[in-house]
Amino acid sequence: MAATEEERTVLIAQDGSEYSDYAFDWYMDNIHKTNDKVILLHTPEYHNVVASPMVMADVSVLTDMWKDEEKRVKQLLETLGSKLKSRGIGGKVKSVGGQPGEVICKVAKDEEVSLIVTGTRGLGTIRRTFIGSVSDYVIHHAHVPVLVARHKDHHHHHHGHHNH
Structure with a gap:
């Protein structure tokens, strides 16, 4: 199947947290192109x-x-x-159970995506190792570029916005 230059499929890994919304929004703000097909994958x-x-x-x-x-x-x-x-x-939403890293790579192959976007959580040690290890796994095993949308967590306070 010969796709035109502009058409690409992007896989966005979702885990249902506010951070996966962030991955989607980040994609929209930074890399979305009109002809993109998006697969939102929930594990x-x-x-x-x-x-x-x-x-x-x-x-x-x-x-x-x-x-x-x-x-x-x-x-x-x-x-x-x-x-x-x-x-x-245009695109679709999939929910596939299993080890998230493996699932993401497999779906990316099956769907012939050209890019994977995954969010990362900034909070909680257990969650960090979970999400961190998923991102690492995907980066090492995926056959396409992987973008990790890093969420600005509590280390980046904006000063001067809040009136106390």
């Missing part, structure tokens, strides 16, 4: 639910948690989808 963290020991004892609790999670994911996907529509962007 749900089901494994967190399953890994918590207290849950294993009671299957009904687990099913409820899954149901909640699925509802949340469905809402998120609808939000993401309407975000694309409202900005008039």
